[in-house]
Amino acid sequence: MRLPLLPLLAALASNPTLAGTPAAKPAPSAAKAPAAPSAPAPSANAAPADASASGPSADKAAADEAPAPKTPGKAVVPSGWVPLVAKESGFQAAFPGTPTKEDSTQDTEAGTAKTTTWAVEPRKQAYFAVSVTVFPEKTVSMQLPSEVLEGARDGAVANVNGTLVSDRSLFVNAPPGAKQRLYPAREFELIGPQGIQMGARVIVVGDRLYQIIQVRVSDSNEEFKKLAGSFQLL
Numbered sequence: 001m002r003l004p005l006l007p008l009l010a011a012l013a014s015n016p017t018l019a020g021t022p023a024a025k026p027a028p029s030a031a032k033a034p035a036a037p038s039a040p041a042p043s044a045n046a047a048p049a050d051a052s053a054s055g056p057s058a059d060k061a062a063a064d065e066a067p068a069p070k071t072p073g074k075a076v077v078p079s080g081w082v083p084l085v086a087k088e089s090g091f092q093a094a095f096p097g098t099p100t101k102e103d104s105t106q107d108t109e110a111g112t113a114k115t116t117t118w119a120v121e122p123r124k125q126a127y128f129a130v131s132v133t134v135f136p137e138k139t140v141s142m143q144l145p146s147e148v149l150e151g152a153r154d155g156a157v158a159n160v161n162g163t164l165v166s167d168r169s170l171f172v173n174a175p176p177g178a179k180q181r182l183y184p185a186r187e188f189e190l191i192g193p194q195g196i197q198m199g200a201r202v203i204v205v206g207d208r209l210y211q212i213i214q215v216r217v218s219d220s221n222e223e224f225k226k227l228a229g230s231f232q233l234l
Helices: 007-014 057-067 145-159 222-229
Strands: 082-086 090-093 102-108 111-120 128-134 163-172 180-189 197-205 208-216
Touching: 007 090, 057 145, 057 180, 082 111, 090 222, 128 222, 145 180, 145 197, 145 208, 197 222, 208 222
Parallel strands: none
Antiparallel strands: 082 090, 102 111, 111 128, 128 208, 163 180, 180 197, 197 208
């Protein structure tokens, strides 16, 4: 399943500040809507599938044997970073600078998806962003979370012509009072053209898709860890 992670990454791939090359104007395209649901989404309280498995049967078989992925601890604001509380979008995070907010929409076969992105470029060839995309009702929540997250990962790699370096599944804590205790997520790193590296964590919450992204030229992913570690659902 290809979701609006792709247009965001396409913009990054053509960003002259990050890529070090003239920006190419992207051709307009509509997002591909999620496929018609074929099975109900599993509860986040259930044990997760092995990251190497695919499909509902494989997910269930792996869940019976594999230990649950670790859950990130309490959100931490790194020293010197700027905290952000986005109550209307249901999260808090911190950035190495004051982020700017941008709203956008994307037409899909199932209706209009709305994305809000908070981003900052604190220095040359460094980009930090957190975004939330709200899809039409029951277009994402009726899918298997593993399929949604794997599709986002595969689409990200393909969209920037990158190479996957690492990949893992995990859960993030739900806010107090939520119906679910945990929400499924996927975290991966890739290397794109010009040596640009990217870390991303994608989280499925009902019909919302949260994306935590850091783009860099350094081999170190410490700042991505700080960005992801500052994120918490509200």
